[in-house]
Amino acid sequence: MGSVTGNSAIPTRVKRVLLVSFLFFIVILYPSYVYYELQSSLQSKGVEVKQLLQSKINHMFDEMGLVLTLPELECDKHTVQALRRASFYSPYLTELGLFNSEYRVYCTDYGKSDFPIFRSIRSRIEAADDHRSMSIALSKSIKERALFAFLYDEKRQIGINGLAPPHVLENGIDGLLGDEFGYRIAVGLEVLGQHDLLKGSTLIRPYESYIRSPDIFISVVVKDRHIVTTLLYRLPIALLVAILLYWSICTGFKVRVAKQASFDNRVRKAITNRDIDVYFQPIIDIKTSQVSSAEALIRWQSERFGNVEPTRIVSVAAKYDLMNDLTTMIIRSVGAAYRNHKGVLDNISIFVNVDLATLCNDAFIDDLRDLFSLYPELEGRLGLETHGLYLLSELEYQTTVQLINTIRQFGIAISLDDFGLGYADTSVLKSTSIDVLKLDRRFVSHFNRYDVANGDIVKQALVLANEKGIELVAEGVETSNQMERLTSLGIRYIQGYHYNRALPEREFVKVAFKNTKEANSSNTPNADTE
Incomplete structure (x- = not known):
């Protein structure tokens, strides 16, 4: 096995993933971020331009609307003066005129006039809900293109038109958009x-x-130069962020590896020093309500890592080829329990979980011989519980069956786990010499009174178990409904929280002693049971 001190280095595969992630950030994510930011900025600037134009347009039409509120608009001296005064004080309009219901201008701030308004403009005014419109045309008075605004009062049958230089609406837009954006403003098609x-x-x-109203089209764009400038300007920050992320991930990975290495070392040390506790979960014979057997389970309360899940301990043991050491440690604890509590545990088999790789290891067979020499109390009482036979190839299966038969010669009972959910093929049971068959806890947890298919699986297993003299145990029974359903099908042996959790040795012995006392009140327990 390699030293764990070398594990703090980041594997090449992880480095490659990080490098690809770094490039992905710079080449894809960063430009995408800039793209969406510029898109958002563009939308924001466009809305500001529209609001600025809308404000100016409303102001222009409000000024024109005030003129239409005058009581007399007959193009007399007072009317002309009113038009001149309005155009003089207006920040937008330079000329004003009045037109009648036939859309002929009859009065301007120069005096009386008589000329028609273009038919196309008239159509737009009449089509608009607020009867207002704008257009661009050549002004005879200023001899250049100008912006014309029209407002018609349908009640009074009088309209007003105003003339403004084209730059009136553009003023302020350049300052608002700066050098980063371009724009176009159109009135109608002009x-x-x-x-x-x-x-x-x-x-x-x-x-x-x-x-x-009044037919103003607005278009705002981002300049290519601004995109390139933004990408280059923010690239150092993006690189810094990417490097910091890369460093953070690398550091986090190293810390995690170091922590895992520390955890692994603590677990290895605990297995080597036999500091891991062994608990016992009773298996109840519901016909007698007494403990018929038990399963040995590991528990470890670490000073640094707290209560550690058994699966994590097993994972570390498998990682560092310590499964044989862990299994023999548990068997040693079981042997010590039998020795310390003679008379109470004599008739109770205790099963120890062992994976197939350990079961098929020659060193494990040798260790079993040594343990049976050290603890002869194990003979006829120790059981080994394994699973996964159905996953083996034909050759592997035949080899494993031979090893199981060898182990059974030690007087060791064999229990097969995971039946029901892991597999439900009775062909494995027919060709394997086992003593106990366990219904998988996941299978039991999904079991209910309406589950006909699973009920048939249990019945099939019961028939075969009775034929071969195999005990059928339901594992993970937690509710009375599950127990009632299972017992109604003929299940006799129950394991789970419904009866007992996994217990420390002293508590387990008390439960076993109570059952022994109830079974035979004349038996006197050994003093060591206290």
Whole structure:
């Protein structure tokens, strides 16, 4: 076996996994994070642009709506002055005009006029719920493209139109988006303004939105240069995070390995020094309500690791080839129990679990001979419980059966575990010399009064057990319902919390002594039982 001190190094396979994870983080996760962050930032900026435009548009139409509240709009001196005053104080509008129900402008802040509004604009105004619209057209007064806003009061049959420079809506957008984003704003089919739209990335979906009234289309994009800059700018942080994660995982792995090595060493030492306790769980004959046999189970209360699960102890023992030592340690404790409590345990068989690898080990056979020489009390009382015969190949099975027959010559009873859930093939039972058959605890835990299929399995096992003189034991019985169902099918021997948990030696002896006393009140127990 290799020294556990070498286990603190990280295996090459784990290093490769960590390296692939590191590359995955840098090549996939980090760019993906930047992508989703930029996408989120783009959406946020797009919403801010839309809110800015919406605010300006609402402000413009509010100013135009105030003019329409004047009592008289006949294009007289007072009306013209009102139009001039409104355009003068407006931060957006430079000219204002009034149009009638026939959509002809009859008055501007220059005086009386008479010219029609385009039919397409009229259609959009009439189609809009709030009767307002915008368009871009060439202004005769300023001799350049301008933004026109229209608002119609259906009740008064009068409308107002305003003229604003195209940059009015764009002002503030560049400052809001900075140099990282491009944009385009369109009124209807006409582009009002745009900035670096063609430099936008095709990797990140652009933000697109529409202000239905008055037909404003908004598009915001992330520039390719901004993506590259962001990736490069944050790469050192990403590398640092990846390295820290790599270091943390490596350190955690080393700590875990070191802790496991420490745990393994403690278990190995406990097995070598025989510091592991052996408990005994009674198997009850329900016809006599007395202990007929028991199973020896390991328990270990470690000062450092607390109450350690038996499966962990077995795992360490198997890992370091100590199963033979662990099994013989338990048998030694069973032999000592028989010696210390003569007269009380004489008629009680105690079964010790042994895996097939240990059972088939020649060293184990030799150890059994030594133990029987040391503790002759074991003869005719010790039992070995194993499982997994149904998993063996034909050759392995035949070899194992021969070893079982050899072991039985020592006067050792053989118990076969896991029947029911692990397997339910009686062919193994027919061709193997065993003394006890155990129904698997998982099988018993799922057993109920309506379980016809499992009931048939139990009946089949009972028939074969009776034919071959095998005791059938139900393991893991915890409830009265389970016990009643099993006994109704003919099960006689019960093991589980319904009767007793696994007990320390002194408590187990008290239970056994009580049964012995009840069975034969004339027998006087040995003084050693106290």
